[in-house]
Amino acid sequence: MRGIQPRRNCSPFNRMIKEKYPDAIVCTDVALDPYSDQGHDGVVEDGVILNDVTINQLCKQAVSQARAGADIVAPSDMQDGRVKAIRDALDSEGFTNVSILSYTAKYASAYYGPFRDALDSHPGFGDKKTYQQDPANGREALIEAALDAQEGADMLMVKPGMPYLDIIRRLKDNSDLPIAAYHVSGEYAMLKAAVERGWLDEKDVVLETLTCFKRAGADIILTYYAKQAAQWMKEDGLY
Numbered sequence: 001m002r003g004i005q006p007r008r009n010c011s012p013f014n015r016m017i018k019e020k021y022p023d024a025i026v027c028t029d030v031a032l033d034p035y036s037d038q039g040h041d042g043v044v045e046d047g048v049i050l051n052d053v054t055i056n057q058l059c060k061q062a063v064s065q066a067r068a069g070a071d072i073v074a075p076s077d078m079q080d081g082r083v084k085a086i087r088d089a090l091d092s093e094g095f096t097n098v099s100i101l102s103y104t105a106k107y108a109s110a111y112y113g114p115f116r117d118a119l120d121s122h123p124g125f126g127d128k129k130t131y132q133q134d135p136a137n138g139r140e141a142l143i144e145a146a147l148d149a150q151e152g153a154d155m156l157m158v159k160p161g162m163p164y165l166d167i168i169r170r171l172k173d174n175s176d177l178p179i180a181a182y183h184v185s186g187e188y189a190m191l192k193a194a195v196e197r198g199w200l201d202e203k204d205v206v207l208e209t210l211t212c213f214k215r216a217g218a219d220i221i222l223t224y225y226a227k228q229a230a231q232w233m234k235e236d237g238l239y
């Protein structure tokens with residue numbers, strides 16, 4: 001079994017944020033890739049990601065994040081059955097009020113490049129296609145959504161965002177749960193790069209992009225542009 005490295009524990013950061021901004025809602029990513037020398041989201045043995053062994057670790061991670069003040073835990077690992085296991089683990093430790101934002105339709109995407117560069121989490125072998133979804137497959141998202149809802153997810157997420165607006169709409173039409181869209185690192189980088197070259201107007205293109213997420217059905221938008229967009233919207237009297 002390949003090693004899980006004891007680094008990048010987010011708990012101290014959760015605590016710091018909660019102490020300084022007690023009203024802030026803290027949402028944390030549950031997955032093993034930042035801790036794995038293989039860059040995979042699960043425990044690896046002989047080149048295989050072990051689903052159930054991984055879930056056990058994810059439960060411990062989710063409980064430790066909740067203990068450190070997370071209000072929402074967001075499993076991004078895409079292992080089967082993890083939402084129910086995490087729900088049970090949180091409940092049994094008394095964290096019944098901690099919500100689960102499930103990465104429900106997370107695609108095996110090339111758009112995660114800058115995030116993996118930042119975390120040094122590019123897969124050490126193979127790819128993530130055995131657990132993340134096939135970009136060519138739209139219907140699987142509906143199966144995943146039904147399972148996650150049944151397992152106790154409070155919100156469902158689609159990721160990446162812009163190239164998957166059809167999936168956001170399909171989930172919105174098929175689920176009563178809030179739908180979140182993740183505007184991921186590669187999408188952000190593309191916009192930034194084009195803006196740097198003077199090819200696009202940053203404010204216009206970003207606000208249009210975020211509006212399109214909303215039009216597609218997103219109730220929640222996760223974007224690296226959040227702070228900037230909030231400032232622009234405030235300046236324009238939009239909220």
Ligand SMILES: NCc1[nH]cc(CCC(=O)O)c1CC(=O)O
Binds near residue numbers: 033041116185
């Ligand atoms: N569990 C890993 C994780 N959590 C969020 C992202 C990507 C986020 C982004 O690109 O902004 C990834 C990358 C991956 O699956 O390899």
